[in-house]
Amino acid sequence: MAHSLHLTVDGQEHKLAVDPRTTLLDALRDRLGVMSAKKGCDHGQCGACTVLVDGRRLNSCLALALTHDGSEVTTSDGLAPAGELSTLHRTFLAQDAFQCGYCTPGQVCSAAGMLQEAAEDAPSVVTEDLEGPIELSDAEIRERMSGNLCRCGAYVNIVAAVSQAAEESR
Amino acid sequence: MRPFDYERATDTAGAVATLTERPDAVFLAGGTNLVDHLKLGVAEPRLVVDINRLDLTEIDELDDEGLRIGAMVRNSDAAADPRIRRRYPMLSRALLSGASGQLRNAATMGGNLLQRTRCVYFQDTSTPCNKREPDSGCSAIGGYTRYHAILGASPECVATHPSDMAVALAALDATVVVLGAAGERRIPVAELHRLPGDHPEQDTVLDHGDLITALELPPPRPGRSTYRKIRDRASYAFALVSVAATVDVDTSGPTPVIREAAIALGGIAHKPWRARAAEAVLRGAEPNEETFLAAADAELEAAEPLEGNRFKVPMTRGAIATVLSELTGTDEPETTTEDTHE
Numbered sequence A: 001m002a003h004s005l006h007l008t009v010d011g012q013e014h015k016l017a018v019d020p021r022t023t024l025l026d027a028l029r030d031r032l033g034v035m036s037a038k039k040g041c042d043h044g045q046c047g048a049c050t051v052l053v054d055g056r057r058l059n060s061c062l063a064l065a066l067t068h069d070g071s072e073v074t075t076s077d078g079l080a081p082a083g084e085l086s087t088l089h090r091t092f093l094a095q096d097a098f099q100c101g102y103c104t105p106g107q108v109c110s111a112a113g114m115l116q117e118a119a120e121d122a123p124s125v126v127t128e129d130l131e132g133p134i135e136l137s138d139a140e141i142r143e144r145m146s147g148n149l150c151r152c153g154a155y156v157n158i159v160a161a162v163s164q165a166a167e168e169s170r
Numbered sequence B: 001m002r003p004f005d006y007e008r009a010t011d012t013a014g015a016v017a018t019l020t021e022r023p024d025a026v027f028l029a030g031g032t033n034l035v036d037h038l039k040l041g042v043a044e045p046r047l048v049v050d051i052n053r054l055d056l057t058e059i060d061e062l063d064d065e066g067l068r069i070g071a072m073v074r075n076s077d078a079a080a081d082p083r084i085r086r087r088y089p090m091l092s093r094a095l096l097s098g099a100s101g102q103l104r105n106a107a108t109m110g111g112n113l114l115q116r117t118r119c120v121y122f123q124d125t126s127t128p129c130n131k132r133e134p135d136s137g138c139s140a141i142g143g144y145t146r147y148h149a150i151l152g153a154s155p156e157c158v159a160t161h162p163s164d165m166a167v168a169l170a171a172l173d174a175t176v177v178v179l180g181a182a183g184e185r186r187i188p189v190a191e192l193h194r195l196p197g198d199h200p201e202q203d204t205v206l207d208h209g210d211l212i213t214a215l216e217l218p219p220p221r222p223g224r225s226t227y228r229k230i231r232d233r234a235s236y237a238f239a240l241v242s243v244a245a246t247v248d249v250d251t252s253g254p255t256p257v258i259r260e261a262a263i264a265l266g267g268i269a270h271k272p273w274r275a276r277a278a279e280a281v282l283r284g285a286e287p288n289e290e291t292f293l294a295a296a297d298a299e300l301e302a303a304e305p306l307e308g309n310r311f312k313v314p315m316t317r318g319a320i321a322t323v324l325s326e327l328t329g330t331d332e333p334e335t336t337t338e339d340t341h342e
Ligand SMILES: Cc1cc2nc3c(=O)[nH]c(=O)nc-3n(C[C@H](O)[C@H](O)[C@H](O)COP(=O)(O)OP(=O)(O)OC[C@H]3O[C@@H](n4cnc5c(N)ncnc54)[C@H](O)[C@@H]3O)c2cc1C
Pocket: A043, A044, A045, B026, B027, B028, B029, B030, B031, B032, B033, B034, B035, B071, B072, B097, B098, B099, B100, B103, B106, B107, B108, B109, B110, B111, B112, B113, B114, B115, B116, B162, B163, B164, B165, B210, B211, B212, B213, B236, B237, B238, B239
């Protein structure tokens, strides 16, 4: 039986009816035509589908769309107004942080969520002092971005891009 | 994916009542394990009861500095909670060593405890698996067993429980609060999961319809603690072997003596494995390498490794000894309390 679903995606409101089996990722891509979120593995193992839901990064392939009824979803496209670039978009370009670009929207959303987490002093497993302030060293960035795989292996430049964005947003 | 209907639970009693009536229904929390299983055909419910809107998201103080963590608190929020970071750093570390940043934002305390094994055959419906389909056989025995058990397995199933968090909770003597058809009860985390025996299809002692509502942590133990995870890559991988340990050393006499020790092991059994034999060797002994290795050997005496995981016996032995050396300062003088990064 179809259930009604209300989502705000990149600032735009949508009302639709979905089969309960629909994941958030499939609702975005197949139902709403939002192609910014990518499907890599569909099993939580690659991060290509990462979006921000009410400001927090999530794997949209492992969430039922109905769980997030009423939520605000932001994809990489929604991080900046149409035709403009966010800081992360700019630093990814500046640092040449991709090749094919397929993982990039997920990387960018993950980085956006991660920078927020770090700003709130959320520790990671490589944080020496669990109670101290967070310094985003390369080791911290690598650990915090480990949920996003890049088949092109652009990792070195992704770390540089995220690091530059972290610097600029300080 | 087989079709199912969807309901949003609005109160805990109602959620339990719905499942109790419907043997073909399941609870949905963060979905990071269940949605995967729905796709793989490992879970085929007719009704999914979404518990994401239940009011189980608080972390509250208990008497004596203990904490009660709601079942729907996200793994990332628990790991970052200042009280948990201060009083139970081992739990923060264990949570942070699991999965990825975005998965931890979705994963819940209840769902993490009840996540199912990552045995590749369990997840592949084209292969026999006693856990997924009783009496169909175990494909792992004689197959790929790198991630499988060395302790407490049975000829029916050699799978491991994959949670990092549960290992820390077992060492901390945490308790799960469960709401069932007959009311509320409490179960120590170390007794929540079963050994496979003749019924590998039953992961835990819970009944269908039981809802985990919270976790309770007793007051923090004196001494130092840590969580150490060994895995195939530096991050975003399940444990091959993990060790959660707290040790309290009495240094008032002429020679230091271990007052108390609690150790739990991950990645090596069907449940988070509380290492009681090792603890017994440690209690009252002098903290040195000989003691630590003797403790590890006492625990591993019963180990029955498989073709593909013999390495886990020396790996576990080394991990226990290393963690204990670091915690008791018998390796280098200035190691910090929490040192688990790899
Ligand atoms: C790629 C990947 C890597 C991972 N790596 C790690 C790792 O390194 N370490 C680790 O520990 N974990 C790891 N995980 C697993 C992850 O931690 C679990 O999937 C997660 O904790 C499950 O929580 P959830 O809330 O999403 O559960 P769900 O998927 O919603 O539910 C899991 C099960 O628990 C039941 N359930 C949930 N909540 C309750 C409740 N309150 N009462 C009763 N039943 C309930 C559900 O019915 C279901 O059967 C990984 C997962 C993925 C996808």
